[in-house]
Amino acid sequence: MPSKRICLVLIAVGLAPLMGCGSPSIFSSSSTSHTAYVTLPNSNAVAAFRIKTSGSSVNNNAEAQFTTIVGSPFPAGSSPTSVLVHPSGKYVYVVNRNENDISLFTINSSIGSLQEVLPRTTTGLTPVSMVMDSGGSYLFVINELSSSISTYSINAGTGALSQIAGSPFTTFNNPFSLAIAPSGKFLYVVNPDLTSVIAYTIASGVLTPVAGLPAQVGNGPRAITVDPAGTFVYVTNSADNTVSVLNINPGTGALTLLGTFATGITPTSVVALDTYLYVGNQGSTNVSAFTVTPVTGVLTEITSSPFSVGIAPLFEVLDPDNLFLYVGSQTANSVTALSIDTSTGALAETSQSAATGVSPSSMGVTK
Amino acid sequence: MASKRLGIVCKRTAIFLFMVFSVVTAASSLSAGQIAPQWEFFGGYSYMRFDSPPLGYPSWSNLNGFNGEVTYNITRRFSVTADGSGGYGSMITAYNYMIGPQYNLRKDKSKYFAHAFIGKAENTIGITTLIKSGFESVGRAYAFGGGYDRDLTPRFTFRVMADYLHTDTFGTSQTDVRISTGLVFHLGHFGRRPKL
Numbered sequence: 001m002p003s004k005r006i007c008l009v010l011i012a013v014g015l016a017p018l019m020g021c022g023s024p025s026i027f028s029s030s031s032t033s034h035t036a037y038v039t040l041p042n043s044n045a046v047a048a049f050r051i052k053t054s055g056s057s058v059n060n061n062a063e064a065q066f067t068t069i070v071g072s073p074f075p076a077g078s079s080p081t082s083v084l085v086h087p088s089g090k091y092v093y094v095v096n097r098n099e100n101d102i103s104l105f106t107i108n109s110s111i112g113s114l115q116e117v118l119p120r121t122t123t124g125l126t127p128v129s130m131v132m133d134s135g136g137s138y139l140f141v142i143n144e145l146s147s148s149i150s151t152y153s154i155n156a157g158t159g160a161l162s163q164i165a166g167s168p169f170t171t172f173n174n175p176f177s178l179a180i181a182p183s184g185k186f187l188y189v190v191n192p193d194l195t196s197v198i199a200y201t202i203a204s205g206v207l208t209p210v211a212g213l214p215a216q217v218g219n220g221p222r223a224i225t226v227d228p229a230g231t232f233v234y235v236t237n238s239a240d241n242t243v244s245v246l247n248i249n250p251g252t253g254a255l256t257l258l259g260t261f262a263t264g265i266t267p268t269s270v271v272a273l274d275t276y277l278y279v280g281n282q283g284s285t286n287v288s289a290f291t292v293t294p295v296t297g298v299l300t301e302i303t304s305s306p307f308s309v310g311i312a313p314l315f316e317v318l319d320p321d322n323l324f325l326y327v328g329s330q331t332a333n334s335v336t337a338l339s340i341d342t343s344t345g346a347l348a349e350t351s352q353s354a355a356t357g358v359s360p361s362s363m364g365v366t367k
Numbered sequence: 368m369a370s371k372r373l374g375i376v377c378k379r380t381a382i383f384l385f386m387v388f389s390v391v392t393a394a395s396s397l398s399a400g401q402i403a404p405q406w407e408f409f410g411g412y413s414y415m416r417f418d419s420p421p422l423g424y425p426s427w428s429n430l431n432g433f434n435g436e437v438t439y440n441i442t443r444r445f446s447v448t449a450d451g452s453g454g455y456g457s458m459i460t461a462y463n464y465m466i467g468p469q470y471n472l473r474k475d476k477s478k479y480f481a482h483a484f485i486g487k488a489e490n491t492i493g494i495t496t497l498i499k500s501g502f503e504s505v506g507r508a509y510a511f512g513g514g515y516d517r518d519l520t521p522r523f524t525f526r527v528m529a530d531y532l533h534t535d536t537f538g539t540s541q542t543d544v545r546i547s548t549g550l551v552f553h554l555g556h557f558g559r560r561p562k563l
Contacts, residue, residue: 111492
């Protein structure tokens with residue numbers, strides 16, 4: 001039965017490509033993937049990328065691969081400046097700065113494309129930044145011209161926003177950036193015109209100023225973040241080229257300045273990863289990396305820091321698996337992946353980046 | 368990146384070996400010739416492993432659909448085949464229209480063949496945005512593959528075949544694998560009829 005044998009062999013050989021031939025199989029992959037959304041104010045759109053990551057966090061032995069999702073960029077409102085991904089991975093929120101509203105997008109679960117759900121939700125004047133609590137129940141939006149904070153509850157089933165009674169809450173003139181404690185109990189706001197951090201307690205989305213004087217920081221506070229443990233608040237002082245470390249009173253949310261540490265030139269972004277802190281220096285086109293001493297909050301710059309990124313970093317976003325620091329540049333019109341060595345905190349440039357075509361302003365990544 | 372390229376090279380090598388193996392083994396083992404119809408019309412089910420990651424998908428997509436071919440036999444061994452297929456998956460529709468030469472080796476009720484096609488791919492991603500519904504891209508397509516036919520009656524043949532399919536759409540390239548099976552209808556012939 002030579003013909004039968006031949007037939008079987010031919011079929012087996014023909015199917016070999018499907019089995020992957022011992023190389024990385026087309027049926028499975030050890031890599032993980034996330035979708036990333038980047039606001040493009042000049043295009044009134046949101047770019048969408050799939051980021052496939054693989055490798056180890058040790059010795060910067062990780063790879064990230066960006067792929068533009070078909071249909072990207074997706075139309076948004078006028079001048080979208082800030083983006084957030086809901087923890088469920090189902091919704092994306094974008095503030096449209098020139099339109100004074102928020103776009104809600106649903107994320108297509110198959111490919112990661114965005115479809116906007118109309119109508120848009122009204123904010124105050126010139127919304128510039130927003131944060132969400134870790135449970136995805138409340139959304140807080142800073143209105144720069146209105147000098148207020150709009151607060152919305154989020155419908156878990158539809159993603160729809162409903163403004164909380166009493167919102168918008170008045171704050172100091174021209175608020176610019178905000179951060180929320182992991183507990184969801186405290187909100188912190190900075191204003192480049194002030195040298196202080198305004199603190200609020202949160203109760204069912206309602207904001208109440210923390211008693212006492214605002215905590216003092218440096219000049220031109222620009223970016224703010226809270227560490228994952230909810231112990232420290234970090235503020236970049238873009239006019240002083242420093243970063244301030246403040247301690248959070250876990251009971252009241254009040255802040256106490258612990259210290260101020262030198263960064264590169266014009267620090268405009270900051271992210272905290274466990275005991276590491278990364279400050280993006282737009283003026284010196286690099287990222288300063290620090291280790292954080294527990295309790296005291298003292299920052300010690302990591303060997304080889306600052307790390308050159310070759311572009312002027314405007315924003316930084318951590319990879320959900322903590323393998324990469326994604327850095328966005330308005331001058332390079334791109335988002336670049338820097339690998340993180342989690343044993344030392346050191347960063348390493350990778351050749352991986354995503355071209356956005358126009359200036360990006362913020363980025364959100366699905367978990 | 369390097370591992371992906373390695374996988375593609377491996378796939379291409381496997382298909383090339385498949386084609387070479389088809390020709391060599393069949394040529395060495397076949398002597399008597401099967402009847403050669405003038406025309407062959409194939410229709411059947413097609414499964415495609417679609418290379419959707421370059422389009423933004425997290426993994427490869429499984430497409431189910433159809434495959435049809437019309438083959439004109441110029442000689443008992445050489446023919447020209449027009450191939451059309453459609454695959455449907457999660458928000459993906461893939462159509463391919465190709466034509467190319469085919470080499471056939473026949474013995475009694477069996478036929479082994481290898482072919483190479485070139486043509487057009489038309490891929491559509493069914494996503495909806497505020498201003499558009501469905502994103503379509505048309506580009507080049509080419510394929511290499513082969514298969515096996517087994518006569519059921521003088522007019523009908525059972526076929527199974529596999530192809531490596533390359534398409535260039537949405538500004539990226541996709542390297543797919545397509546497996547098809549179905550029936551072939553014969554029309555006209557030269558040579559002797561098989562004993563069934």
